[in-house]
Amino acid sequence: MTTTKKTYHHGDLKITLIQAASDLLHKEGANALSMRKLADIVGVSRTAPYHHFKDKNALLCAIAANGFEQQTERLRQLINQQDHSEETFKKYVFLYIHFAQQQSELYDLMYGRTLWQTGTPNDSLKIASRQAFKCWIDWVEALQKNGVLTSSNTPLRVGQATWASLHGLARFLIDGIYIDEENVTEMAEQMLEMMILKHSLV
Amino acid sequence: MTTTKKTYHHGDLKITLIQAASDLLHKEGANALSMRKLADIVGVSRTAPYHHFKDKNALLCAIAANGFEQQTERLRQLINQQDHSEETFKKYVFLYIHFAQQQSELYDLMYGRTLWQTGTPNDSLKIASRQAFKCWIDWVEALQKNGVLTSSNTPLRVGQATWASLHGLARFLIDGIYIDEENVTEMAEQMLEMMILKHSLV
DNA sequence: TGTTTATCTTGACAGTGTCAAAATTAAATT
DNA sequence: AATTTAATTTTGACACTGTCAAGATAAACA
Numbered sequence: 151m152t153t154t155k156k157t158y159h160h161g162d163l164k165i166t167l168i169q170a171a172s173d174l175l176h177k178e179g180a181n182a183l184s185m186r187k188l189a190d191i192v193g194v195s196r197t198a199p200y201h202h203f204k205d206k207n208a209l210l211c212a213i214a215a216n217g218f219e220q221q222t223e224r225l226r227q228l229i230n231q232q233d234h235s236e237e238t239f240k241k242y243v244f245l246y247i248h249f250a251q252q253q254s255e256l257y258d259l260m261y262g263r264t265l266w267q268t269g270t271p272n273d274s275l276k277i278a279s280r281q282a283f284k285c286w287i288d289w290v291e292a293l294q295k296n297g298v299l300t301s302s303n304t305p306l307r308v309g310q311a312t313w314a315s316l317h318g319l320a321r322f323l324i325d326g327i328y329i330d331e332e333n334v335t336e337m338a339e340q341m342l343e344m345m346i347l348k349h350s351l352v
Numbered sequence: 353m354t355t356t357k358k359t360y361h362h363g364d365l366k367i368t369l370i371q372a373a374s375d376l377l378h379k380e381g382a383n384a385l386s387m388r389k390l391a392d393i394v395g396v397s398r399t400a401p402y403h404h405f406k407d408k409n410a411l412l413c414a415i416a417a418n419g420f421e422q423q424t425e426r427l428r429q430l431i432n433q434q435d436h437s438e439e440t441f442k443k444y445v446f447l448y449i450h451f452a453q454q455q456s457e458l459y460d461l462m463y464g465r466t467l468w469q470t471g472t473p474n475d476s477l478k479i480a481s482r483q484a485f486k487c488w489i490d491w492v493e494a495l496q497k498n499g500v501l502t503s504s505n506t507p508l509r510v511g512q513a514t515w516a517s518l519h520g521l522a523r524f525l526i527d528g529i530y531i532d533e534e535n536v537t538e539m540a541e542q543m544l545e546m547m548i549l550k551h552s553l554v
Numbered sequence: 555t556g557t558t559t560a561t562c563t564t565g566a567c568a569g570t571g572t573c574a575a576a577a578t579t580a581a582a583t584t
Numbered sequence: 585a586a587t588t589t590a591a592t593t594t595t596g597a598c599a600c601t602g603t604c605a606a607g608a609t610a611a612a613c614a
Binding site: 179181258261262263266267268279300302303307308310311312313314315316317318319320321322324325326327333336337340341343344345 | 381383460463464465468469470481502504505509510512513514515516517518519520521522523524526527528529535538539542543545546547
């Protein structure tokens with residue numbers, strides 16, 4: 151039943167595969183993540199994983215969906231705190247960038263073209279990602295009401311524009327182009343300055 | 353000498369390869385661009401390209417470098433117009449997004465992790481990309497002096513933050529996640545609103 | 555018990571990047 | 585003009601990839 155036993159039937163191969171794949175992704179990158187190597191690590195034949203995942207795309211979708219569920223959870227906690235202040239927003243921005251850097255391979259899988267453009271995002275991935283996005287929009291709406299973000303446009307538009315900006319910074323960092331990592335904080339702060347409403351103390 | 357002749361020595365294989373590769377990239381995507389297929393298209397054996405490019409990475413670097421040189425050229429024209437107005441800035445933003453959408457595969461090659469993270473950017477690519485970036489920073493400085501962009505930070509930081517934002521929007525669009533393409537304009541405009549300085553008409 | 559169903563395995567195929575060694579031709583040198 | 589040298593291209597090979605088809609094994613169920 152457990153992983154260590156060497157029976158013909160593995161028992162919980164599906165979960166084991168997702169875990170091993172997530173691990174391999176984190177440690178060695180998406181490029182090193184092959185179905186065959188994965189099967190080898192788990193101690194099973196090359197094609198065994200195909201009885202639990204239609205193809206490699208399906209496996210990757212499962213990992214990415216996990217990532218979105220975690221992100222939704224983190225966002226939910228923020229919203230439930232009922233503290234829709236500038237400080238909390240800033241904290242989340244730095245947390246977001248930090249997540250992208252620490253889990254760059256997972257981030258790329260979640261937001262990259264591997265699944266959304268080249269591959270085919272399955273339903274559970276679509277649902278998980280939409281949930282995370284909806285959560286973000288809801289929070290943006292709360293921040294608008296608190297005068298942290300501009301109300302000159304709908305929560306959807308402001309949410310799209312801000313998230314896209316964050317995403318761009320995250321990508322520049324994890325894709326290794328242009329930007330020296332030393333000054334991440336300064337860049338994020340400059341970005342925040344453009345996002346956050348200036349209140350003229352009349 | 354020309355491409356059509358079927359001599360043993362191709363003559364200008366290197367240039368022909370870059371052109372055919374750019375073409376294939378644009379028409380069928382990065383995934384369909386293999387060294388073997390490329391050689392086949394050009395009408396040469398599988399390993400012939402390796403006498404002109406160290407490896408696939410080197411070929412892709414050449415294509416990406418081309419892209420950056422074109423982008424630098426476009427930026428130079430803007431700067432030379434000496435019209436550092438809000439209108440011109442807006443125009444460039446839309447032009448940038450438009451380029452990313454029309455040449456999404458090239459854009460991904462230029463800014464994606466394929467070369468900068470997974471692969472190894474060669475010197476000419478580094479030089480070409482830095483040139484484009486420097487050009488952008490110079491323009492940002494001019495826009496700051498004209499009160500279009502904020503002067504609360506260095507041209508470098510403001511340039512990084514604005515470009516990163518643009519990049520994020522571009523990526524969301526070309527990677528096929530979340531955003532309906534219908535509202536690209538509205539999203540870009542919301543982003544511009546966050547970037548551009550509001551002048552209180554005292 | 556026997557039968558069905560889920561799971562896993564081996565064998566196979568076409569595709570990939572790229573190295574080594576041999577073949578061919580153009581250029582350089584004598 | 586003849587010969588050496590260098591540039592260019594070729595064939596053969598290797599290890600790796602995703603994944604299909606057919607058969608083997610074990611568990612679930614009748």
